[in-house]
Amino acid sequence: MSFTYNIGIKLAGFGLQCIAPFNEKIKKGAEGRRETFSILEKNISKKDKTLWFHCASLGEYEQGLPVFKVLREHYKNHKIVLSFFSPSGYEIRKNSPFADVVVYLPLDSKHNAKRFINLVHPELTVFVKYDIWPNLLNELRKKQLRAILISAAFRPNQSYFKFYGKHLRNALFAFEHIFTQNEASKELLESINYNNVTVSGDTRFDRVSSQLEINNTLDFIEDFKQDKLCVVAGSTWPEGETLLINYINNHASKDIKFIIAPHNIKPNQIKNLQDKLEVESVLFSEKEQHNLKTAKVFIVNTIGILTKIYSYADIAYVGGGLGTTGLHNTLEPAVFGVPIIIGNIYDKFPEAQALIDNNGMFSISNQTEFDTILTELIEDDTKRQFTGNNNASFIKKHKGAVDKIVKYLGF
Template sequence: MSFLYSIAIQITGLVLKGLAPFNEKLKKGVFGRHETFSILKENINNTDKTLWFHCASLGEYEQGLPVFKALRTHYKNHKIILSFFSPSGYEIRKNSPIADVVVYLPLDTKQNARTFLDIVNPELTVFIKYDIWPNILNELKQRGLRAILISAVFRKNQSYFKFYGSHLRNALFAFEYIFTQNENSQALLKTINYNNTSVSGDTRFDRVSSQLDLDNNLPFIETFKDNKLCIVAGSTWPEGEAFLTNFINTYQNLDVKFIIAPHNIKDTQIHHLKDNLQCKTVLFSEKENSNLKDAKVFIVNTIGILSKIYNYADIAYVGGALGNTGLHNTLEPAVFGIPIIIGNQYSKFPEAEAMISRGGMFSVSNQNAFNSCLNQLINNEVKRLQAGNKNSQYVKENMGAVIQILNYLRI
């Protein structure tokens, strides 16, 4: 299996290079990985003590951030290396203040694993949730270097638990300890005789809870909202935006404000969304020269402020679960105690299942269901407030993962 895996990685590398000229995201990843070793050599000396944090993408970075911050504070004399596999994580967090060096993770060949660890030689490695790379992890284990996996989630149908998954399965044993999000994941690890585990929960609960301690004031959003009921649609994709525009155009007489923060903020996508709206709409980039109070829709064509914008929401819609892109972060709005609407593709997101079962989140699959759900929440204040309170309570009940991890590390 090791041989077949190595061939697959080599083929993947060739395919990515071949497709890169035709895809901007792939191009960034291929170029970024080409630069990884030179960046590391320029910034790390043989005498440096280091920690290494690895995230697949932006979501895993946000998930690990409270642990990263604690380690950054404790290990003041260490250099911290942060790696991403996906351009969507690297491009947004390449200047992260919690790291001294941010790079793309090189493709998981044996030679790349040796070269990477020859340079970095981390005293502690922290992987978030998944993104298990056997050659790198096995090299860590052979060198006797410490590694932990946090906020891990496993499912029975994954390769680790199949007869053909020995190569991936063995890689898990490079972690000296695995902190799982739930008991099912811990039970699955025990079926392969991995026993150094505990159910710590999801560090994202600690991450989003810390948002309440920050200054979430955005004066321009306050001006736009104008003390009216406000629906915030975060991380939207075209299928969800179609529902939103249809609703807004159909119910123009409702005295309600809408904020839409698309996942894709390319100009063509933003202007297509704006052109489909039959009411006064202002873009974030136009806000300085616009009368925000008179606008009904505010489109956020920038990144980095959505978590603050949720502070102004009375109802939230979170994108990703109407298509195949994956549900985006629903805990960000939940912490502010507001009801949430999502699509119907959420089976891999336990937090969504939990909030739906508790009555704080609502799943829709078509335009009529979306309209009906949103109208009920707009017109029924009691239902709206009760649902929101259930979500904030859910977040509070599930905090504490970070403390367990730091206690294990004796920090």
């Protein structure tokens, strides 16, 4: 398996180089990875004490952030290296205030792994959720460097638990401790004789809870919403936007306001969305030139403010669960105590099932189901408040993962 894996890494690297000229995202990743070692050589010396945080993408960064903040405060004299595999994480957080150096993770060849670990020489490594890279982890183990995995979530169909997954399975043993989101993940690890495991819960509960402690005021959203009921649709994709557009054009009363924050904010995508609406709409980028009070739909064609916008929601729709892109963060609106609607594809997101079981979230698969549940939540104040309160209570109940992790680390 080790031989096959290493050949696969080489082939993957070659394939990405071939595809890069035709795919902007892959191109950014390929170009960024070429600079990784020079960035490390320029910014890290052999005398530096370091920590290494690795996140696959932006979601894992947000998940790990509560722990990163504590470690940043505790290890004030250490340099922190933050790595991403995906451009969607690196490009948005390359100026993270919680890291001294931010780089793309090199492809996991034996040569790259040895060079990367020699340059970074981390006193402590923290991986978030998944993105297990055997050669990098085995290099850490060879050098007897500490590593932990936090907010891990495992499923029985993953390679770690199959007869052919020995190479990946062995990589897990490079972690001195694994903190899982749930008991099922712990049991899967114990089934392969990995026993240094604690069910800590998901650090995202701590992350979203901290949002309640800051000022979420956005004056332009207050001007838009006024005192009317507001539906916030966050991280939407075309399949979900179609349901929203049909509802807004055909069913929504004039007293309801809608905020749509698409995941893809390319101008042609935004224009296509706005052109299909038969009601007055305004873009974030053009808000100064329009009367926000008269607009029915506010389209957020920027990034970085969605979490604050959720604080103005009476009802939320979270995108990604109707297609193949993956459900986006449902905990962000849940913390504000609002009911949530999602699509029907969420099997890889245990928190979604938990919120549904807790009677705070609703799954739909077509226009009729969407129209029905959204209308019920709009018209039934009691149901809307009850389900929203269920979400807020659920988030509060499941805080505490960060405390368990930092307690293990000894501070």
